[in-house]
Amino acid sequence: MDRFDAIVIGGGITGCGVARDLALRGVGVLLLEQHDLAHGATGRCHGLLHSGVRYAVKDPIAAQECISENRIVRRIAPHCVELTGGLVIELPGDDPAYYHQLRRGCDEAGIEHRALSPADALELEPNLNPRLTRALSVPDASVDPFLLSQENARAAERHGAIIRTHSAVIDFIRDGAAVTGVRFADDEGEHEARAPVTVLAAGGWGMPLAAKAGVRVGLSLSKGSLVIMNRRFCDRVINRCRLPADADLVIPNGPTSIIGTTSITVASPDGLVIEPRELAVLLAEGAALAPGFATARALRSYAGVRPLFQESGDADGRGITRGFFVLNHATRDGVPGLVSIVGGKLTTYRLMAEKTADQVCELLGRRVAGRTSDTPLREGEPAPFYHRYERLARLATTKPGEMVCECEMVPREAIRAILSELHGRPDLADVQHRTRLGMGPCQGGLCSYRGLALLHDEGLLAGGSPAAVITRFLDQRFGGIAPVLWGDQLREEALNYAFYATLFGLDRGGDA
Numbered sequence: 330m331d332r333f334d335a336i337v338i339g340g341g342i343t344g345c346g347v348a349r350d351l352a353l354r355g356v357g358v359l360l361l362e363q364h365d366l367a368h369g370a371t372g373r374c375h376g377l378l379h380s381g382v383r384y385a386v387k388d389p390i391a392a393q394e395c396i397s398e399n400r401i402v403r404r405i406a407p408h409c410v411e412l413t414g415g416l417v418i419e420l421p422g423d424d425p426a427y428y429h430q431l432r433r434g435c436d437e438a439g440i441e442h443r444a445l446s447p448a449d450a451l452e453l454e455p456n457l458n459p460r461l462t463r464a465l466s467v468p469d470a471s472v473d474p475f476l477l478s479q480e481n482a483r484a485a486e487r488h489g490a491i492i493r494t495h496s497a498v499i500d501f502i503r504d505g506a507a508v509t510g511v512r513f514a515d516d517e518g519e520h521e522a523r524a525p526v527t528v529l530a531a532g533g534w535g536m537p538l539a540a541k542a543g544v545r546v547g548l549s550l551s552k553g554s555l556v557i558m559n560r561r562f563c564d565r566v567i568n569r570c571r572l573p574a575d576a577d578l579v580i581p582n583g584p585t586s587i588i589g590t591t592s593i594t595v596a597s598p599d600g601l602v603i604e605p606r607e608l609a610v611l612l613a614e615g616a617a618l619a620p621g622f623a624t625a626r627a628l629r630s631y632a633g634v635r636p637l638f639q640e641s642g643d644a645d646g647r648g649i650t651r652g653f654f655v656l657n658h659a660t661r662d663g664v665p666g667l668v669s670i671v672g673g674k675l676t677t678y679r680l681m682a683e684k685t686a687d688q689v690c691e692l693l694g695r696r697v698a699g700r701t702s703d704t705p706l707r708e709g710e711p712a713p714f715y716h717r718y719e720r721l722a723r724l725a726t727t728k729p730g731e732m733v734c735e736c737e738m739v740p741r742e743a744i745r746a747i748l749s750e751l752h753g754r755p756d757l758a759d760v761q762h763r764t765r766l767g768m769g770p771c772q773g774g775l776c777s778y779r780g781l782a783l784l785h786d787e788g789l790l791a792g793g794s795p796a797a798v799i800t801r802f803l804d805q806r807f808g809g810i811a812p813v814l815w816g817d818q819l820r821e822e823a824l825n826y827a828f829y830a831t832l833f834g835l836d837r838g839g840d841a
């Protein structure tokens with residue numbers, strides 16, 4: 330089938346959210362993602378379900394959107410969210426006036442906040458800097474961006490959408506000025522798909538794609554780098570009490586903590602390099618928030634780009650609104666059939682998707698209201714076995730030998746549950762995105778080969794090269810480990826090298 334009501338380009342959280350919203354309204358959708366779901370900014374963010382406190386002083390509309398969507402996402406996707414709560418802490422040297430501005434901004438945006446004494450904050454979070462001078466508790470939470478994207482895509486599929494990963498849009502099909510479809514490429518070759526409306530939800534890749542349709546979408550690409558540490562320092566999200574700046578957020582993420590971020594304008598979302606000066610700032614500021622950072626092990630670093638909408642002007646990344654914009658290119662540029670969704674946050678993805686779907690339905694002449702704000706992502710189905718926050722409870726019943734990844738507690742059953750989503754492609758990174766295999770402290774050292782063995786047992790390696798499959802995965806993992814190779818992490822990586830390069834013979838191109 331190559332005809333649809335709407336085509337969505339991009340399988341980040343925005344595209345997955347748009348596909349689900351449209352599918353729930355009965356619109357026939359095709360979603361095309363060039364790599365795997367959450368390949369872009371979505372899979373490279375902090376995983377913070379913002380309370381909005383971060384924007385309460387400088388970006389009040391974004392703050393209001395965040396708190397309202399924070400409440401909705403908790404309700405419709407409880408299995409993707411860990412209800413950590415958050416603290417804002419003031420340290421010596423932070424501007425004391427900001428604390429009061431922040432409380433006023435929270436009141437205006439409707440963000441619940443409660444003042445805590447330093448002693449109370451330290452009782453809740455003993456690893457915080459004991460010199461903190463003031464603290465506020467806010468309703469931040471930790472969210473799994475991979476699971477949230479996949480669950481939106483799965484819900485869209487249940488309502489008839491077709492989701493195709495590893496399918497890159499290479500051009501638009503035009504009828505005069507109008508966009509009437511796309512040409513895309515996958516492992517098998519090139520294909521065409523047609524629809525009266527195409528939605529560009531390609532994040533940082535949007536500009537060159539829009540140019541292919543003859544329209545200009547002004548984006549400022551702001552790179553943010555983050556580091557994952559091997560310990561969970563705090564059970565709550567920790568924000569520094571100051572205007573958003575480098576390295577002022579620590580997010581608990583399973584057994585690890587993520588510190589972020591930096592903000593550097595870049596030309597492209599591909600080939601991002603994490604600079605040593607970024608690492609130095611992240612680790613130093615992390616140690617200011619939680620002194621244990623100084624002695625913990627940095628597991629990996631990663632970077633993503635915020636695709637911030639900027640029609641004109643030269644504000645830098647932190648000065649541009651985190652609000653979002655739906656662009657109808659028919660009225661804006663004289664190109665019917667194309668709609669872009671730009672800017673925004675992971676936290677506000679549902680609202681972004683709803684406004685985009687409203688626009689698509691208007692163009693299709695369908696009067697159907699969106700219902701994503703009160704429809705749970707799983708719609709009455711039990712939460713999947715492989716969802717992360719349930720695993721601890723299931724640990725006791727997992728049989729010996731069944732655990733493939735001990736760091737993230739991924740049993741064989743969790744991997745088997747998602748094998749059909751690989752569509753016969755033996756890709757360990759796709760397994761990782763769906764189960765968290767290899768995302769914990771050992772970074773795949775002890776579980777990559779077990780994952781490969783499972784793919785073999787399930788017949789996914791027939792006719793292919795196991796060595797190529799595992800080498801591709803290890804290379805991808807190493808890309809994030811390389812920037813933090815010192816001390817204990819270097820020793821651990823030397824051990825992994827011994828396993829894979831020498832024991833499995835991968836340094837000689839041998840077959841695993």
Ligand SMILES: Cc1cc2nc3c(=O)[nH]c(=O)nc-3n(C[C@H](O)[C@H](O)[C@H](O)COP(=O)(O)OP(=O)(O)OC[C@H]3O[C@@H](n4cnc5c(N)ncnc54)[C@H](O)[C@@H]3O)c2cc1C
Nearest residue numbers: 339341342343363369370371374375377498532553675676
């Ligand atoms: C460092 C950093 C930290 C952040 N932290 C947070 C946070 O903690 N909380 C929060 O709410 N927000 C956060 N954000 C913002 C948030 O990550 C983004 O707003 C959101 O993920 C954007 O999602 P998206 O789907 O629009 O874009 P993306 O996730 O970038 O998705 C675009 C997708 O389009 C695909 N694509 C591109 N070209 C093509 C093509 N030709 N064919 C097919 N597919 C294509 C890409 O592969 C990609 O998967 C952060 C952003 C960054 C950079």
